[in-house]
Amino acid sequence: MPQTKILLKNIGTPNSEHIKGYLKNGGYKALKHALGELLPEEIVELVKRAGLRGRGGAGFPTGMKWQFCASDPKKIKYIICNADEGEPGTFKDRILLEQDPHSLIEGMAIAGYAIGCTQGIIYIRGEYIYAARLLEQAIEQARAKGYLGDNILGADFCFDIKVFLGAGAYICGEETALLDSLEGRAGRSRVKPPFPVNEGLWRRPTTVNNVETLCSIRHILLNGDEWFRRLGTSECPGTKIFSISGHVNKPGNYELPMGTVLRDLIYEYAGGIRDGNKFKAVLPGGASSPCLTAEHMGVAFDFYNLARAGSMLGSGALIVMDETTCMVGAGLSVARFFEHESCGRCTPCREGAGWIVNILNRIYNGEAKLAEIDLIVELADNMRASSFCPLGMAAPNAVVSFIKNFRDDFEEHIKYKRCPARKDLDV
Numbered sequence: 001m002p003q004t005k006i007l008l009k010n011i012g013t014p015n016s017e018h019i020k021g022y023l024k025n026g027g028y029k030a031l032k033h034a035l036g037e038l039l040p041e042e043i044v045e046l047v048k049r050a051g052l053r054g055r056g057g058a059g060f061p062t063g064m065k066w067q068f069c070a071s072d073p074k075k076i077k078y079i080i081c082n083a084d085e086g087e088p089g090t091f092k093d094r095i096l097l098e099q100d101p102h103s104l105i106e107g108m109a110i111a112g113y114a115i116g117c118t119q120g121i122i123y124i125r126g127e128y129i130y131a132a133r134l135l136e137q138a139i140e141q142a143r144a145k146g147y148l149g150d151n152i153l154g155a156d157f158c159f160d161i162k163v164f165l166g167a168g169a170y171i172c173g174e175e176t177a178l179l180d181s182l183e184g185r186a187g188r189s190r191v192k193p194p195f196p197v198n199e200g201l202w203r204r205p206t207t208v209n210n211v212e213t214l215c216s217i218r219h220i221l222l223n224g225d226e227w228f229r230r231l232g233t234s235e236c237p238g239t240k241i242f243s244i245s246g247h248v249n250k251p252g253n254y255e256l257p258m259g260t261v262l263r264d265l266i267y268e269y270a271g272g273i274r275d276g277n278k279f280k281a282v283l284p285g286g287a288s289s290p291c292l293t294a295e296h297m298g299v300a301f302d303f304y305n306l307a308r309a310g311s312m313l314g315s316g317a318l319i320v321m322d323e324t325t326c327m328v329g330a331g332l333s334v335a336r337f338f339e340h341e342s343c344g345r346c347t348p349c350r351e352g353a354g355w356i357v358n359i360l361n362r363i364y365n366g367e368a369k370l371a372e373i374d375l376i377v378e379l380a381d382n383m384r385a386s387s388f389c390p391l392g393m394a395a396p397n398a399v400v401s402f403i404k405n406f407r408d409d410f411e412e413h414i415k416y417k418r419c420p421a422r423k424d425l426d427v
């Protein structure tokens with residue numbers, strides 16, 4: 001089935017990362033339209049009417065975030081692109097950064113004009129060295145052509161962008177931890193309120209948007225809010241790039257309307273389950289999301305319908321598992337990741353994540369007691385209720401969902417010291 005390629009339209013075309021290729025495909029027309037024909041507040045209202053929600057995970061309305069920042073009376077403001085992309089299973093932003101960087105630059109310049117700021121920053125994860133170099137080259141090309149810098153396209157608007165390379169910390173995907181990292185401190189979440197739109201970088205009004213979100217802006221300006229709302233669902237308009245990995249025949253990025261159902265994502269686009277095996281489970285929003293099972297094949301993938309199904313869309317990273325998957329081993333792998341990525345600031349996350357790993361280790365090796373399965377659930381409840389930031393709150397989600405849906409797998413490891421998947425798993 002064909003994809004709805006809008007953000008991915010230029011991917012794979014010759015010289016798509018160079019400004020010549022970008023201009024050939026209509027690049028920077030939206031910025032010209034914004035500076036020549038629209039007032040900043042008109043752009044904010046257009047994005048609000050379009051119903052664009054943040055594509056990084058939280059799904060907050062983009063236009064509303066811009067309005068909060070624009071209306072703050074402080075003169076110095078910032079627009080930051082969150083290109084950290086640390087959620088396991090997510091690789092959608094990387095392809096945009098490497099093959100269509102000018103789309104991001106144009107989106108950031110329009111956002112800067114809309115909220116009244118002159119400085120943009122791209123915070124990119126430390127592992128994306130190649131993408132960071134391409135971004136810096138693209139920024140230089142945009143400056144040379146007059147799309148960045150002073151008096152852009154002859155307008156009374158000055159805007160420039162810097163690239164900041166992070167140190168690979170998962171927690172810096174959370175916007176306030178990202179801000180602390182930019183200011184030279186260890187990346188740890190801040191107390192909210194105040195929110196970044198009023199007190200962000202250097203305590204100035206700051207808008208933080210994801211790569212995919214900002215790349216959507218030019219298309220909304222060129223095609224209009226009604227066009228955007230015709231895509232997707234009434235609650236969640238537009239397209240979404242789904243990163244599908246795991247036990248499928250055709251892993252990759254697929255741009256489809258919001259609301260595409262799980263069955264189509266796996267079987268129509270990702271080519272079905274590998275080796276003819278049966279589907280077992282999927283983490284729909286990366287490692288921090290509760291899993292879905294075969295009974296959820298008809299669930300529409302958007303922010304609201306996945307929440308109703310007991311999970312979350314997150315960044316749109318589907319990690320698919322077939323019948324050969326050891327759910328205890330999968331849970332242990334996820335738990336180890338969050339134990340490693342905990343910043344250690346608060347006790348519930350620091351200690352809870354470690355205890356979950358220890359218990360899962362014993363279950364996997366057949367050394368635990370049945371009561372310890374419920375102990376994991378109790379630890380998870382405490383982490384979700386009392387952790388300081390979203391990392392600790394989301395860290396046990398996948399493991400608890402595995403226990404809820406595949407408790408027999410955990411019990412068989414304990415009772416019979418064997419894995420029902422009948423497969424050795426190196427975890």
